[in-house]
Amino acid sequence: MTANGTRQIAWVYDLNKCIGCQTCSVACKVLWTRDEGEKHEWWCSVNTMPGLGTPKGWEEMGGGIDPKTGKARPGHQPTRGEFGGGFDYNYYEVFYGGTAGKAHLEPQAPREGRWAMNWDEDQGAGEWPNSYFFYMPRICNHCTNPVCLEACPTGALAKRDDGLVLRDEDVCMGDRFCMEACPYKKIYFNYERHVAQHCIGCFPRVEAGVAPACVRQCPGRAVFVGFLDEEGTPVNNLVKKWKIALPLHAEAGTGPNVFYVPPLSPHRLNDDFSIDYQTPRIPPEYLESLFGPEVHTALATLSSEMEKVRGGGSSEMLKTLIAYKWQELLGPFTVDPADIVPTV
Amino acid sequence: MKVATVNAGADLADPASQAWNGVTAEAVALAPVPLAAQPTEYIREAWANRAYGKTAEARVAAATDGKKLYVRVEWADDPAPNAEFQDAVGAVLGDGPLDTLGSAASPLALWYWENGRGALNLVSKGPGVVTKADASAVSGTGASGGGKWAVVISGPASASKGKLGVAVWNGSNEERAGLAAVSRNWLPLE
Numbered sequence: 001m002t003a004n005g006t007r008q009i010a011w012v013y014d015l016n017k018c019i020g021c022q023t024c025s026v027a028c029k030v031l032w033t034r035d036e037g038e039k040h041e042w043w044c045s046v047n048t049m050p051g052l053g054t055p056k057g058w059e060e061m062g063g064g065i066d067p068k069t070g071k072a073r074p075g076h077q078p079t080r081g082e083f084g085g086g087f088d089y090n091y092y093e094v095f096y097g098g099t100a101g102k103a104h105l106e107p108q109a110p111r112e113g114r115w116a117m118n119w120d121e122d123q124g125a126g127e128w129p130n131s132y133f134f135y136m137p138r139i140c141n142h143c144t145n146p147v148c149l150e151a152c153p154t155g156a157l158a159k160r161d162d163g164l165v166l167r168d169e170d171v172c173m174g175d176r177f178c179m180e181a182c183p184y185k186k187i188y189f190n191y192e193r194h195v196a197q198h199c200i201g202c203f204p205r206v207e208a209g210v211a212p213a214c215v216r217q218c219p220g221r222a223v224f225v226g227f228l229d230e231e232g233t234p235v236n237n238l239v240k241k242w243k244i245a246l247p248l249h250a251e252a253g254t255g256p257n258v259f260y261v262p263p264l265s266p267h268r269l270n271d272d273f274s275i276d277y278q279t280p281r282i283p284p285e286y287l288e289s290l291f292g293p294e295v296h297t298a299l300a301t302l303s304s305e306m307e308k309v310r311g312g313g314s315s316e317m318l319k320t321l322i323a324y325k326w327q328e329l330l331g332p333f334t335v336d337p338a339d340i341v342p343t344v
Numbered sequence: 345m346k347v348a349t350v351n352a353g354a355d356l357a358d359p360a361s362q363a364w365n366g367v368t369a370e371a372v373a374l375a376p377v378p379l380a381a382q383p384t385e386y387i388r389e390a391w392a393n394r395a396y397g398k399t400a401e402a403r404v405a406a407a408t409d410g411k412k413l414y415v416r417v418e419w420a421d422d423p424a425p426n427a428e429f430q431d432a433v434g435a436v437l438g439d440g441p442l443d444t445l446g447s448a449a450s451p452l453a454l455w456y457w458e459n460g461r462g463a464l465n466l467v468s469k470g471p472g473v474v475t476k477a478d479a480s481a482v483s484g485t486g487a488s489g490g491g492k493w494a495v496v497i498s499g500p501a502s503a504s505k506g507k508l509g510v511a512v513w514n515g516s517n518e519e520r521a522g523l524a525a526v527s528r529n530w531l532p533l534e
Protein backbone atom coordinates (compact mmCIF):
# COMPACT_ATOMS: atom_id res chain seq x y z
CA MET A 1 0.00 0.00 0.00
CA THR A 2 1.31 3.46 -0.83
CA ALA A 3 1.49 6.36 1.60
CA ASN A 4 -1.90 7.70 0.49
CA GLY A 5 -3.60 4.38 1.15
CA THR A 6 -4.01 3.38 -2.46
CA ARG A 7 -2.97 0.09 -3.95
CA GLN A 8 -2.62 -1.11 -7.48
CA ILE A 9 -4.05 -4.32 -8.85
CA ALA A 10 -1.66 -5.73 -11.43
CA TRP A 11 -1.63 -8.65 -13.84
CA VAL A 12 1.32 -10.73 -15.05
CA TYR A 13 0.93 -12.77 -18.24
CA ASP A 14 3.60 -15.40 -18.80
CA LEU A 15 3.95 -15.47 -22.58
CA ASN A 16 5.96 -18.68 -22.35
CA LYS A 17 2.89 -20.44 -21.02
CA CYS A 18 0.08 -18.79 -22.96
CA ILE A 19 -1.18 -21.30 -25.54
CA GLY A 20 -3.53 -18.88 -27.27
CA CYS A 21 -6.59 -20.91 -26.35
CA GLN A 22 -8.82 -17.83 -25.89
CA THR A 23 -10.35 -19.20 -22.69
CA CYS A 24 -9.62 -15.87 -20.98
CA SER A 25 -11.20 -13.80 -23.75
CA VAL A 26 -14.26 -16.01 -23.89
CA ALA A 27 -14.60 -16.07 -20.09
CA CYS A 28 -14.59 -12.28 -20.18
CA LYS A 29 -17.05 -12.13 -23.07
CA VAL A 30 -19.49 -14.53 -21.44
CA LEU A 31 -19.41 -12.53 -18.23
CA TRP A 32 -19.44 -8.95 -19.44
CA THR A 33 -20.11 -8.30 -23.12
CA ARG A 34 -23.23 -10.16 -24.14
CA ASP A 35 -25.61 -7.20 -24.06
CA GLU A 36 -26.88 -4.81 -26.68
CA GLY A 37 -24.17 -3.36 -28.90
CA GLU A 38 -21.37 -5.42 -27.34
CA LYS A 39 -21.00 -8.13 -29.94
CA HIS A 40 -17.72 -6.76 -31.30
CA GLU A 41 -16.26 -5.99 -27.87
CA TRP A 42 -13.44 -8.14 -26.49
CA TRP A 43 -12.25 -6.44 -23.32
CA CYS A 44 -9.73 -9.28 -23.10
CA SER A 45 -8.27 -10.09 -26.50
CA VAL A 46 -5.58 -12.61 -27.42
CA ASN A 47 -3.61 -12.04 -30.59
CA THR A 48 -0.69 -13.55 -32.39
CA MET A 49 2.46 -11.46 -32.33
CA PRO A 50 3.90 -10.11 -34.54
CA GLY A 51 0.62 -9.12 -36.09
CA LEU A 52 -1.77 -6.29 -36.73
CA GLY A 53 -3.85 -7.31 -33.74
CA THR A 54 -6.97 -5.82 -32.20
CA PRO A 55 -7.95 -3.25 -33.37
CA LYS A 56 -6.17 -3.70 -36.69
CA GLY A 57 -2.86 -1.84 -36.57
CA TRP A 58 -3.35 -0.57 -33.01
CA GLU A 59 0.36 -0.07 -32.35
CA GLU A 60 0.44 2.68 -34.97
CA MET A 61 -2.59 4.59 -33.69
CA GLY A 62 -0.89 7.09 -31.38
CA GLY A 63 -2.18 8.30 -28.04
CA GLY A 64 -0.33 8.15 -24.74
CA ILE A 65 2.08 10.84 -23.63
CA ASP A 66 4.57 12.59 -25.89
CA PRO A 67 7.98 11.96 -24.26
CA LYS A 68 9.31 15.27 -25.63
CA THR A 69 6.59 17.60 -24.38
CA GLY A 70 5.15 15.52 -21.56
CA LYS A 71 1.71 16.31 -22.95
CA ALA A 72 -1.09 14.12 -24.21
CA ARG A 73 -0.31 12.89 -27.72
CA PRO A 74 -3.08 12.91 -30.32
CA GLY A 75 -4.31 9.49 -31.30
CA HIS A 76 -6.65 7.82 -33.70
CA GLN A 77 -10.05 6.55 -32.62
CA PRO A 78 -10.27 2.94 -33.78
CA THR A 79 -13.24 2.54 -36.08
CA ARG A 80 -15.89 -0.12 -36.23
CA GLY A 81 -14.07 -1.71 -39.18
CA GLU A 82 -10.69 -1.70 -37.42
CA PHE A 83 -12.14 -3.59 -34.46
CA GLY A 84 -14.15 -5.68 -36.90
CA GLY A 85 -16.01 -8.74 -35.74
CA GLY A 86 -19.50 -8.88 -34.34
CA PHE A 87 -20.43 -10.95 -37.37
CA ASP A 88 -23.51 -13.06 -37.85
CA TYR A 89 -22.75 -16.51 -39.23
CA ASN A 90 -24.70 -18.75 -41.60
CA TYR A 91 -25.30 -21.43 -38.96
CA TYR A 92 -28.73 -22.31 -40.27
CA GLU A 93 -27.51 -22.82 -43.81
CA VAL A 94 -24.62 -25.01 -42.70
CA PHE A 95 -26.47 -27.13 -40.15
CA TYR A 96 -29.98 -27.40 -41.54
CA GLY A 97 -29.84 -26.09 -45.09
CA GLY A 98 -29.32 -29.42 -46.84
CA THR A 99 -26.05 -28.08 -48.19
CA ALA A 100 -23.72 -30.67 -46.66
CA GLY A 101 -20.26 -30.41 -48.12
CA LYS A 102 -21.08 -27.24 -50.04
CA ALA A 103 -21.76 -24.43 -47.57
CA HIS A 104 -19.16 -23.66 -44.97
CA LEU A 105 -19.37 -21.46 -41.92
CA GLU A 106 -18.70 -17.90 -42.97
CA PRO A 107 -19.24 -14.41 -41.56
CA GLN A 108 -22.20 -12.72 -43.19
CA ALA A 109 -20.20 -9.63 -44.05
CA PRO A 110 -18.50 -8.49 -47.24
CA ARG A 111 -15.27 -10.38 -47.82
CA GLU A 112 -13.40 -7.19 -48.61
CA GLY A 113 -11.77 -5.70 -45.52
CA ARG A 114 -13.04 -8.32 -43.06
CA TRP A 115 -11.31 -8.19 -39.72
CA ALA A 116 -11.96 -9.35 -36.20
CA MET A 117 -10.24 -10.10 -32.91
CA ASN A 118 -7.52 -12.73 -33.61
CA TRP A 119 -8.11 -12.45 -37.38
CA ASP A 120 -4.38 -12.87 -38.10
CA GLU A 121 -4.00 -15.88 -35.81
CA ASP A 122 -0.75 -17.84 -36.21
CA GLN A 123 0.48 -15.82 -39.17
CA GLY A 124 3.41 -14.42 -37.23
CA ALA A 125 6.56 -13.49 -39.09
CA GLY A 126 9.85 -14.86 -40.40
CA GLU A 127 10.72 -17.23 -43.24
CA TRP A 128 10.44 -20.99 -43.01
CA PRO A 129 12.09 -22.79 -41.29
CA ASN A 130 12.69 -19.81 -39.04
CA SER A 131 9.16 -18.49 -38.83
CA TYR A 132 8.03 -17.48 -35.37
CA PHE A 133 5.09 -16.19 -33.38
CA PHE A 134 3.73 -16.06 -29.86
CA TYR A 135 0.43 -15.20 -28.25
CA MET A 136 -0.27 -12.05 -26.30
CA PRO A 137 -3.42 -11.51 -24.25
CA ARG A 138 -4.32 -7.86 -23.72
CA ILE A 139 -6.71 -6.14 -21.36
CA CYS A 140 -6.95 -2.52 -20.17
CA ASN A 141 -3.72 -1.81 -18.32
CA HIS A 142 -5.46 0.09 -15.49
CA CYS A 143 -2.65 2.59 -15.91
CA THR A 144 -1.02 4.56 -13.12
CA ASN A 145 -1.30 7.62 -15.34
CA PRO A 146 -4.52 6.94 -17.23
CA VAL A 147 -4.60 9.28 -20.22
CA CYS A 148 -8.10 8.04 -21.03
CA LEU A 149 -9.32 9.56 -17.78
CA GLU A 150 -7.54 12.84 -18.38
CA ALA A 151 -8.93 13.16 -21.91
CA CYS A 152 -12.57 12.78 -20.91
CA PRO A 153 -14.51 16.07 -20.74
CA THR A 154 -17.42 14.68 -18.72
CA GLY A 155 -15.41 13.11 -15.90
CA ALA A 156 -16.86 9.68 -16.63
CA LEU A 157 -13.66 7.84 -15.68
CA ALA A 158 -12.13 7.38 -12.25
CA LYS A 159 -9.18 5.56 -10.79
CA ARG A 160 -10.19 3.70 -7.64
CA ASP A 161 -8.16 3.10 -4.50
CA ASP A 162 -7.46 -0.44 -5.71
CA GLY A 163 -6.02 0.96 -8.94
CA LEU A 164 -8.80 -0.05 -11.32
CA VAL A 165 -9.74 2.55 -13.93
CA LEU A 166 -13.51 2.44 -14.22
CA ARG A 167 -16.11 4.29 -16.24
CA ASP A 168 -19.51 5.51 -15.12
CA GLU A 169 -21.62 4.68 -18.16
CA ASP A 170 -24.38 7.01 -16.98
CA VAL A 171 -21.96 9.93 -17.16
CA CYS A 172 -20.20 8.89 -20.40
CA MET A 173 -21.52 10.89 -23.37
CA GLY A 174 -19.80 8.77 -26.01
CA ASP A 175 -17.37 11.56 -26.98
CA ARG A 176 -14.60 8.97 -27.48
CA PHE A 177 -11.59 11.14 -26.64
CA CYS A 178 -10.60 8.32 -24.26
CA MET A 179 -10.42 5.95 -27.23
CA GLU A 180 -8.12 8.34 -29.06
CA ALA A 181 -5.93 8.98 -26.01
CA CYS A 182 -5.45 5.35 -24.91
CA PRO A 183 -2.22 4.13 -26.51
CA TYR A 184 -3.30 0.51 -26.09
CA LYS A 185 -6.60 1.00 -27.94
CA LYS A 186 -8.39 -1.09 -25.34
CA ILE A 187 -11.59 0.97 -25.28
CA TYR A 188 -14.55 -0.07 -27.41
CA PHE A 189 -17.53 1.96 -28.54
CA ASN A 190 -21.03 0.65 -28.04
CA TYR A 191 -22.86 2.08 -31.04
CA GLU A 192 -26.26 0.99 -29.73
CA ARG A 193 -26.01 2.51 -26.28
CA HIS A 194 -23.69 5.32 -27.31
CA VAL A 195 -21.13 4.78 -24.55
CA ALA A 196 -17.49 3.76 -24.57
CA GLN A 197 -16.69 0.55 -22.68
CA HIS A 198 -13.55 -1.18 -21.46
CA CYS A 199 -12.27 -3.89 -19.10
CA ILE A 200 -13.71 -3.37 -15.62
CA GLY A 201 -11.06 -5.53 -13.95
CA CYS A 202 -13.94 -7.80 -12.89
CA PHE A 203 -14.48 -5.36 -10.01
CA PRO A 204 -17.62 -7.05 -8.68
CA ARG A 205 -15.63 -10.28 -8.38
CA VAL A 206 -12.55 -8.59 -6.95
CA GLU A 207 -14.71 -6.87 -4.33
CA ALA A 208 -15.98 -10.29 -3.29
CA GLY A 209 -12.45 -11.71 -3.13
CA VAL A 210 -12.78 -13.60 -6.44
CA ALA A 211 -10.02 -13.32 -9.05
CA PRO A 212 -10.80 -11.73 -12.44
CA ALA A 213 -12.20 -14.28 -14.90
CA CYS A 214 -9.22 -14.05 -17.28
CA VAL A 215 -6.96 -15.17 -14.43
CA ARG A 216 -9.10 -17.81 -12.82
CA GLN A 217 -10.17 -19.51 -16.05
CA CYS A 218 -6.73 -19.74 -17.68
CA PRO A 219 -5.96 -23.43 -18.29
CA GLY A 220 -2.33 -22.58 -19.02
CA ARG A 221 -1.76 -21.18 -15.51
CA ALA A 222 -0.28 -18.27 -17.40
CA VAL A 223 -1.85 -15.31 -15.59
CA PHE A 224 -1.11 -13.90 -12.15
CA VAL A 225 -3.03 -11.18 -10.36
CA GLY A 226 -2.30 -9.34 -7.14
CA PHE A 227 -1.35 -6.04 -5.60
CA LEU A 228 1.82 -4.77 -7.21
CA ASP A 229 3.53 -3.54 -4.07
CA GLU A 230 2.65 -6.44 -1.78
CA GLU A 231 6.06 -7.95 -1.09
CA GLY A 232 6.54 -11.67 -1.26
CA THR A 233 3.68 -12.19 -3.69
CA PRO A 234 4.23 -13.69 -7.14
CA VAL A 235 3.25 -10.45 -8.91
CA ASN A 236 5.62 -8.37 -6.80
CA ASN A 237 8.42 -10.91 -7.16
CA LEU A 238 8.05 -11.23 -10.93
CA VAL A 239 7.82 -7.48 -11.59
CA LYS A 240 9.81 -5.79 -8.84
CA LYS A 241 12.22 -8.32 -7.36
CA TRP A 242 13.24 -10.52 -10.29
CA LYS A 243 12.33 -7.97 -12.99
CA ILE A 244 11.33 -10.63 -15.49
CA ALA A 245 7.81 -9.30 -16.07
CA LEU A 246 7.78 -6.12 -18.13
CA PRO A 247 5.21 -3.56 -19.21
CA LEU A 248 4.13 -3.40 -22.85
CA HIS A 249 5.04 -0.22 -24.72
CA ALA A 250 6.10 1.58 -21.56
CA GLU A 251 7.32 4.41 -23.81
CA ALA A 252 3.67 5.46 -24.19
CA GLY A 253 4.08 6.94 -20.72
CA THR A 254 0.87 5.80 -19.03
CA GLY A 255 2.41 3.45 -16.47
CA PRO A 256 0.62 0.24 -17.45
CA ASN A 257 -0.10 -2.31 -14.72
CA VAL A 258 -0.26 -5.39 -16.90
CA PHE A 259 3.14 -7.05 -17.19
CA TYR A 260 4.49 -9.75 -19.46
CA VAL A 261 7.11 -12.42 -19.00
CA PRO A 262 8.68 -12.18 -22.47
CA PRO A 263 8.78 -15.24 -24.72
CA LEU A 264 11.92 -17.32 -25.04
CA SER A 265 12.34 -18.77 -28.49
CA PRO A 266 13.85 -21.79 -30.18
CA HIS A 267 17.21 -21.40 -31.90
CA ARG A 268 17.45 -20.51 -35.56
CA LEU A 269 18.16 -23.16 -38.13
CA ASN A 270 20.95 -22.62 -40.64
CA ASP A 271 20.47 -23.23 -44.35
CA ASP A 272 21.73 -26.80 -43.92
CA PHE A 273 19.29 -27.23 -41.01
CA SER A 274 22.05 -27.32 -38.43
CA ILE A 275 21.17 -25.41 -35.28
CA ASP A 276 22.48 -21.90 -34.77
CA TYR A 277 22.73 -21.83 -30.98
CA GLN A 278 23.68 -18.17 -30.92
CA THR A 279 20.56 -16.72 -32.50
CA PRO A 280 17.05 -16.85 -31.07
CA ARG A 281 14.30 -17.21 -33.62
CA ILE A 282 12.30 -14.26 -32.30
CA PRO A 283 14.46 -11.22 -33.12
CA PRO A 284 15.54 -9.59 -29.85
CA GLU A 285 15.02 -6.17 -31.41
CA TYR A 286 11.37 -7.03 -32.02
CA LEU A 287 10.91 -7.95 -28.36
CA GLU A 288 12.74 -4.76 -27.39
CA SER A 289 10.25 -2.76 -29.47
CA LEU A 290 7.47 -4.21 -27.31
CA PHE A 291 9.00 -4.50 -23.85
CA GLY A 292 11.93 -2.06 -23.89
CA PRO A 293 15.68 -2.73 -23.50
CA GLU A 294 15.06 -4.49 -20.17
CA VAL A 295 13.79 -7.45 -22.17
CA HIS A 296 17.33 -8.67 -22.82
CA THR A 297 18.17 -8.91 -19.13
CA ALA A 298 14.81 -10.51 -18.40
CA LEU A 299 15.36 -13.21 -21.03
CA ALA A 300 18.95 -13.78 -19.83
CA THR A 301 17.70 -14.17 -16.25
CA LEU A 302 15.09 -16.69 -17.35
CA SER A 303 17.64 -18.67 -19.35
CA SER A 304 20.16 -18.80 -16.53
CA GLU A 305 17.52 -19.94 -14.03
CA MET A 306 16.56 -22.70 -16.43
CA GLU A 307 20.22 -23.69 -16.75
CA LYS A 308 20.46 -23.78 -12.99
CA VAL A 309 17.53 -26.18 -12.71
CA ARG A 310 18.80 -28.34 -15.55
CA GLY A 311 22.04 -28.64 -13.58
CA GLY A 312 20.15 -30.01 -10.61
CA GLY A 313 19.66 -26.73 -8.76
CA SER A 314 16.47 -25.17 -7.50
CA SER A 315 14.85 -21.89 -8.59
CA GLU A 316 12.19 -19.97 -6.69
CA MET A 317 11.55 -18.03 -9.88
CA LEU A 318 10.80 -21.08 -11.98
CA LYS A 319 8.69 -22.61 -9.22
CA THR A 320 6.63 -19.43 -9.23
CA LEU A 321 6.26 -19.46 -13.01
CA ILE A 322 5.33 -23.14 -13.08
CA ALA A 323 2.65 -22.44 -10.45
CA TYR A 324 2.44 -25.93 -8.95
CA LYS A 325 -0.47 -24.72 -6.83
CA TRP A 326 -2.84 -22.87 -9.11
CA GLN A 327 -4.29 -20.81 -6.25
CA GLU A 328 -0.93 -19.02 -6.17
CA LEU A 329 -1.95 -17.30 -9.40
CA LEU A 330 -4.90 -15.63 -7.74
CA GLY A 331 -3.09 -13.37 -5.27
CA PRO A 332 -5.47 -12.35 -2.50
CA PHE A 333 -8.53 -13.18 -4.63
CA THR A 334 -8.88 -16.84 -3.77
CA VAL A 335 -12.62 -17.05 -3.10
CA ASP A 336 -14.42 -19.60 -5.29
CA PRO A 337 -17.03 -17.77 -7.40
CA ALA A 338 -19.45 -20.61 -6.64
CA ASP A 339 -19.29 -19.63 -2.98
CA ILE A 340 -20.36 -16.02 -3.26
CA VAL A 341 -23.93 -15.08 -2.53
CA PRO A 342 -25.41 -12.83 -5.22
CA THR A 343 -26.53 -9.48 -3.83
CA VAL A 344 -28.93 -8.62 -6.64
CA MET B 345 -36.01 37.03 -31.30
CA LYS B 346 -39.75 36.87 -31.48
CA VAL B 347 -41.28 33.63 -30.22
CA ALA B 348 -44.29 33.08 -32.49
CA THR B 349 -47.46 31.90 -30.76
CA VAL B 350 -49.06 29.12 -32.71
CA ASN B 351 -52.37 27.33 -32.18
CA ALA B 352 -52.26 24.27 -30.05
CA GLY B 353 -52.54 21.37 -32.43
CA ALA B 354 -50.09 22.78 -34.99
CA ASP B 355 -47.35 20.26 -35.62
CA LEU B 356 -44.37 22.36 -34.58
CA ALA B 357 -42.35 19.26 -33.67
CA ASP B 358 -41.94 18.47 -37.38
CA PRO B 359 -39.32 20.68 -39.05
CA ALA B 360 -41.14 20.26 -42.40
CA SER B 361 -44.54 21.26 -41.00
CA GLN B 362 -46.53 24.07 -42.65
CA ALA B 363 -46.84 25.55 -39.16
CA TRP B 364 -43.30 26.93 -39.55
CA ASN B 365 -44.13 28.79 -42.77
CA GLY B 366 -45.49 31.79 -40.95
CA VAL B 367 -42.64 31.97 -38.42
CA THR B 368 -39.78 34.33 -39.27
CA ALA B 369 -36.33 32.78 -39.14
CA GLU B 370 -33.24 34.79 -38.31
CA ALA B 371 -29.78 34.26 -39.74
CA VAL B 372 -27.43 33.69 -36.81
CA ALA B 373 -23.63 33.86 -37.07
CA LEU B 374 -21.71 31.07 -35.35
CA ALA B 375 -18.10 30.83 -34.15
CA PRO B 376 -15.99 27.94 -32.84
CA VAL B 377 -15.86 27.43 -29.08
CA PRO B 378 -12.32 28.69 -28.21
CA LEU B 379 -9.56 26.07 -28.15
CA ALA B 380 -8.20 27.44 -24.87
CA ALA B 381 -11.57 26.78 -23.23
CA GLN B 382 -11.61 23.11 -24.22
CA PRO B 383 -11.67 21.19 -20.94
CA THR B 384 -8.86 18.65 -21.30
CA GLU B 385 -5.25 18.78 -22.40
CA TYR B 386 -5.89 15.91 -24.76
CA ILE B 387 -8.58 17.83 -26.64
CA ARG B 388 -6.47 21.00 -26.76
CA GLU B 389 -3.46 19.08 -28.10
CA ALA B 390 -5.39 16.97 -30.60
CA TRP B 391 -7.28 19.92 -32.07
CA ALA B 392 -4.55 22.57 -31.87
CA ASN B 393 -3.95 22.40 -35.62
CA ARG B 394 -7.32 21.20 -36.72
CA ALA B 395 -10.27 23.42 -37.63
CA TYR B 396 -13.58 22.77 -35.88
CA GLY B 397 -16.81 24.64 -35.39
CA LYS B 398 -16.91 24.79 -39.16
CA THR B 399 -20.57 25.77 -39.45
CA ALA B 400 -20.57 29.55 -39.95
CA GLU B 401 -24.26 30.28 -39.96
CA ALA B 402 -27.63 28.86 -38.98
CA ARG B 403 -31.21 30.00 -39.53
CA VAL B 404 -33.10 29.99 -36.27
CA ALA B 405 -36.81 30.32 -35.55
CA ALA B 406 -38.76 29.91 -32.33
CA ALA B 407 -42.43 29.25 -31.62
CA THR B 408 -44.64 28.14 -28.77
CA ASP B 409 -48.03 26.52 -28.43
CA GLY B 410 -48.27 27.59 -24.82
CA LYS B 411 -46.99 24.27 -23.47
CA LYS B 412 -43.62 23.98 -25.12
CA LEU B 413 -40.96 26.13 -26.68
CA TYR B 414 -39.98 24.87 -30.13
CA VAL B 415 -36.66 25.94 -31.67
CA ARG B 416 -36.11 25.23 -35.35
CA VAL B 417 -32.52 25.34 -36.62
CA GLU B 418 -31.47 25.01 -40.23
CA TRP B 419 -27.88 24.83 -41.45
CA ALA B 420 -25.79 23.59 -44.39
CA ASP B 421 -25.08 19.85 -44.19
CA ASP B 422 -21.44 18.90 -44.81
CA PRO B 423 -21.79 16.01 -47.26
CA ALA B 424 -18.46 14.34 -46.38
CA PRO B 425 -19.23 10.86 -45.00
CA ASN B 426 -18.19 9.85 -41.50
CA ALA B 427 -19.25 6.50 -40.12
CA GLU B 428 -18.22 7.29 -36.54
CA PHE B 429 -19.62 10.73 -35.73
CA GLN B 430 -23.00 12.31 -36.41
CA ASP B 431 -24.26 15.82 -37.05
CA ALA B 432 -25.85 17.41 -34.01
CA VAL B 433 -27.45 20.65 -32.86
CA GLY B 434 -28.32 22.24 -29.55
CA ALA B 435 -30.53 24.99 -28.23
CA VAL B 436 -28.69 26.73 -25.41
CA LEU B 437 -30.76 28.46 -22.75
CA GLY B 438 -30.15 30.33 -19.51
CA ASP B 439 -27.73 32.94 -18.32
CA GLY B 440 -24.01 32.41 -18.55
CA PRO B 441 -21.05 32.45 -20.92
CA LEU B 442 -22.43 31.34 -24.30
CA ASP B 443 -19.09 31.14 -26.13
CA THR B 444 -17.92 28.33 -23.81
CA LEU B 445 -21.33 26.67 -23.48
CA GLY B 446 -21.60 27.69 -19.85
CA SER B 447 -19.24 27.36 -16.92
CA ALA B 448 -19.14 25.54 -13.61
CA ALA B 449 -20.46 28.66 -11.87
CA SER B 450 -23.05 29.45 -14.57
CA PRO B 451 -24.37 26.25 -16.10
CA LEU B 452 -26.63 26.49 -19.14
CA ALA B 453 -29.44 24.27 -20.33
CA LEU B 454 -28.57 22.41 -23.53
CA TRP B 455 -31.41 20.85 -25.45
CA TYR B 456 -29.36 18.56 -27.62
CA TRP B 457 -30.32 16.58 -30.70
CA GLU B 458 -28.02 14.19 -32.57
CA ASN B 459 -28.72 12.36 -35.79
CA GLY B 460 -29.48 8.72 -35.00
CA ARG B 461 -29.51 9.33 -31.26
CA GLY B 462 -32.44 11.68 -30.75
CA ALA B 463 -32.78 14.34 -28.08
CA LEU B 464 -30.98 14.66 -24.77
CA ASN B 465 -31.67 17.13 -22.00
CA LEU B 466 -28.26 18.30 -20.80
CA VAL B 467 -26.81 20.73 -18.30
CA SER B 468 -23.69 22.30 -19.79
CA LYS B 469 -20.95 23.57 -17.47
CA GLY B 470 -18.41 24.27 -20.19
CA PRO B 471 -17.45 22.91 -23.60
CA GLY B 472 -18.51 19.26 -23.50
CA VAL B 473 -18.70 19.36 -19.72
CA VAL B 474 -22.26 18.12 -19.55
CA THR B 475 -24.47 16.13 -17.24
CA LYS B 476 -27.71 14.45 -18.19
CA ALA B 477 -30.99 15.82 -16.84
CA ASP B 478 -34.60 14.58 -17.06
CA ALA B 479 -34.69 13.20 -20.59
CA SER B 480 -38.47 13.37 -20.93
CA ALA B 481 -38.44 17.18 -20.83
CA VAL B 482 -36.80 17.56 -24.23
CA SER B 483 -37.59 16.13 -27.66
CA GLY B 484 -36.31 16.64 -31.17
CA THR B 485 -36.85 15.71 -34.79
CA GLY B 486 -34.50 16.30 -37.68
CA ALA B 487 -34.47 15.87 -41.42
CA SER B 488 -31.75 16.38 -43.98
CA GLY B 489 -32.22 17.03 -47.67
CA GLY B 490 -31.25 19.49 -50.34
CA GLY B 491 -27.87 19.99 -48.68
CA LYS B 492 -29.44 21.19 -45.46
CA TRP B 493 -30.35 20.00 -42.00
CA ALA B 494 -33.59 21.19 -40.42
CA VAL B 495 -34.11 20.19 -36.80
CA VAL B 496 -36.75 21.13 -34.25
CA ILE B 497 -35.89 20.77 -30.58
CA SER B 498 -38.49 21.44 -27.92
CA GLY B 499 -38.70 21.79 -24.17
CA PRO B 500 -40.78 23.44 -21.48
CA ALA B 501 -42.45 26.74 -22.54
CA SER B 502 -41.07 28.41 -19.41
CA ALA B 503 -37.84 28.90 -21.40
CA SER B 504 -39.67 31.26 -23.82
CA LYS B 505 -38.91 34.30 -21.68
CA GLY B 506 -35.15 33.88 -21.53
CA LYS B 507 -32.23 34.01 -23.93
CA LEU B 508 -31.46 31.58 -26.73
CA GLY B 509 -28.22 30.41 -28.29
CA VAL B 510 -27.59 27.62 -30.76
CA ALA B 511 -24.70 25.23 -31.24
CA VAL B 512 -23.95 23.03 -34.24
CA TRP B 513 -21.65 19.98 -34.43
CA ASN B 514 -20.38 18.86 -37.84
CA GLY B 515 -20.10 15.07 -37.56
CA SER B 516 -18.21 14.81 -40.85
CA ASN B 517 -15.44 16.78 -39.13
CA GLU B 518 -15.64 14.59 -35.99
CA GLU B 519 -17.05 17.48 -33.98
CA ARG B 520 -18.52 16.51 -30.63
CA ALA B 521 -18.46 17.65 -26.99
CA GLY B 522 -16.98 21.17 -26.90
CA LEU B 523 -15.85 21.07 -30.53
CA ALA B 524 -18.84 23.04 -31.72
CA ALA B 525 -19.83 26.18 -33.54
CA VAL B 526 -21.90 28.35 -31.22
CA SER B 527 -23.89 31.53 -31.88
CA ARG B 528 -21.80 34.63 -31.30
CA ASN B 529 -24.52 36.47 -29.38
CA TRP B 530 -27.48 35.59 -27.23
CA LEU B 531 -30.86 36.05 -28.87
CA PRO B 532 -33.20 37.50 -26.24
CA LEU B 533 -36.57 35.79 -26.62
CA GLU B 534 -39.72 37.87 -26.53
Ligand code: SF4
Binds near residue numbers: 223
Ligand atom coordinates in the same frame (compact mmCIF):
# COMPACT_ATOMS: atom_id res chain seq x y z
S1 SF4 C 1 -6.65 -18.48 -21.10
FE1 SF4 C 1 -4.46 -18.43 -20.54
S2 SF4 C 1 -3.45 -19.76 -22.04
FE2 SF4 C 1 -5.49 -19.33 -22.87
S3 SF4 C 1 -5.19 -17.50 -24.18
FE3 SF4 C 1 -5.74 -16.71 -22.18
S4 SF4 C 1 -3.80 -16.33 -21.09
FE4 SF4 C 1 -3.35 -17.67 -22.88
Ligand code: SF4
Binds near residue numbers: 187
Ligand atom coordinates in the same frame (compact mmCIF):
# COMPACT_ATOMS: atom_id res chain seq x y z
S1 SF4 D 1 -4.95 0.96 -20.99
FE1 SF4 D 1 -5.97 2.66 -21.98
S2 SF4 D 1 -8.08 2.56 -21.19
FE2 SF4 D 1 -6.81 1.34 -19.80
S3 SF4 D 1 -6.20 2.81 -18.16
FE3 SF4 D 1 -4.54 2.77 -19.71
S4 SF4 D 1 -5.04 4.52 -21.03
FE4 SF4 D 1 -6.91 4.02 -19.90
